[in-house]
Amino acid sequence: MSLEQLEKLRTQLDEINFDILRLLNARAGVVEEIGQVKRLQGIEAFDPEREKQMLDLLVKENPGPFDDNTIRYLFKQIFQASLGLQEEQEKKPLLVSRKRRQEDTVVTIGNVRFGGGAPVVVAGPCSVENERQMELVGQGLQQQGIQVMRGGAYKPRTSPYDFQGLGEEGLKLLRKTSDRYGMLAISEIVSPSDVEMALDYVDVIQIGARNMQNFELLKVVGAVKKPVLLKRGLSATIEEFLYAAEYIMSRGNDQVILCERGIRTYEKATRNTLDISAVPILKQESHLPVLVDITHSTGRKDIMEPIARAALAVGADGIMVEVHPEPSVALSDAKQQLNIPQFETLMNALRNAKYLPSIPA
Numbered sequence: 001m002s003l004e005q006l007e008k009l010r011t012q013l014d015e016i017n018f019d020i021l022r023l024l025n026a027r028a029g030v031v032e033e034i035g036q037v038k039r040l041q042g043i044e045a046f047d048p049e050r051e052k053q054m055l056d057l058l059v060k061e062n063p064g065p066f067d068d069n070t071i072r073y074l075f076k077q078i079f080q081a082s083l084g085l086q087e088e089q090e091k092k093p094l095l096v097s098r099k100r101r102q103e104d105t106v107v108t109i110g111n112v113r114f115g116g117g118a119p120v121v122v123a124g125p126c127s128v129e130n131e132r133q134m135e136l137v138g139q140g141l142q143q144q145g146i147q148v149m150r151g152g153a154y155k156p157r158t159s160p161y162d163f164q165g166l167g168e169e170g171l172k173l174l175r176k177t178s179d180r181y182g183m184l185a186i187s188e189i190v191s192p193s194d195v196e197m198a199l200d201y202v203d204v205i206q207i208g209a210r211n212m213q214n215f216e217l218l219k220v221v222g223a224v225k226k227p228v229l230l231k232r233g234l235s236a237t238i239e240e241f242l243y244a245a246e247y248i249m250s251r252g253n254d255q256v257i258l259c260e261r262g263i264r265t266y267e268k269a270t271r272n273t274l275d276i277s278a279v280p281i282l283k284q285e286s287h288l289p290v291l292v293d294i295t296h297s298t299g300r301k302d303i304m305e306p307i308a309r310a311a312l313a314v315g316a317d318g319i320m321v322e323v324h325p326e327p328s329v330a331l332s333d334a335k336q337q338l339n340i341p342q343f344e345t346l347m348n349a350l351r352n353a354k355y356l357p358s359i360p361a
């Protein structure tokens with residue numbers, strides 16, 4: 001065989017390759033149409049009976065030189081790729097996904113905008129304890145121009161013998177104080193049966209880390225018209241976190257704020273390990289606003305300022321921080337709460353470094 005002949009045969013082979021390529025894609029087009037019909041009719045994409053029929057027919061018509069087994073094998077590969085195509089078509093992006101909604105979701109409550117550009121600071125005590133405590137903390141927060149006050153009334157405590165929160169009384173006190181100082185109120189609800197009652201007292205329902213996968217609770221808060229701040233679970237992956245948010249959104253509530261609050265690792269130097277990379281990943285994958293809880297993630301007052309800077313530098317839409325008028329006697333999380341002067345120092349540092357806007361006059 002001359003080299004010339006070889007070249008000619010190669011050209012022929014290239015042409016056949018292009019024909020196969022064109023035919024494979026034409027076939028894929030038909031497969032996609034079939035997929036659409038099947039989806040509308042609610043028919044399963046994989047049909048082993050139909051595959052067997054097609055393979056038998058091809059083998060029957062096979063003139064060789066490929067033997068029947070090779071033909072079966074080659075066409076099986078094509079069928080499998082087609083099935084993959086149909087499955088891909090079926091996968092609709094999640095409601096929380098940026099693929100589903102390109103623009104950032106801004107959760108707007110009154111004049112507070114979570115995710116609207118300017119970072120939001122959520123501050124207040126770990127637990128609502130009494131009127132005087134709330135009054136003092138309210139004054140301190142107001143002086144710093146804080147717009148959202150937190151305070152736990154249902155406390156998920158590790159020990160059943162620890163302070164469990166004031167319940168509805170606590171929510172009432174939080175409402176009263178936040179109203180007096182013109183702030184929004186946010187508090188954690190742990191039981192599905194308390195959600196309805198809490199609607200009267202809070203502007204944002206918090207779902208705590210320990211309840212991130214309490215699916216019944218997620219379904220209930222998904223069905224109400226009230227923004228929800230969802231905290232990342234202690235051992236939850238980013239994917240699990242987003243699925244938890246999807247539970248809420250899939251029930252109709254699209255006012256969801258995510259909160260990274262640190263995860264459990266072997267590291268003991270901090271209470272939890274703040275997963276800082278989760279912030280830009282969540283912002284990339286999802287359109288929801290993302291806050292960072294600088295208190296529960298660290299459990300350490302001495303690193304709160306650099307952690308707050310880091311959070312805002314990587315794109316967090318705000319921070320959450322625990323503030324108590326007298327942390328040493330706090331009924332929960334006494335070690336990690338900032339007192340009012342410490343909070344003021346933190347806010348000044350963040351404002352001076354331009355991580356936060358100055359207090360409106």
Ligand code: PEP
Pocket residue numbers: 126152156188207208209210231261293296
């Ligand atoms: C809280 O914010 O009060 C709290 C208990 O936090 P977490 O659910 O993140 O532990």
Ligand code: MN
Pocket residue numbers: 126127296322332333
């Ligand atoms: Mn706490």
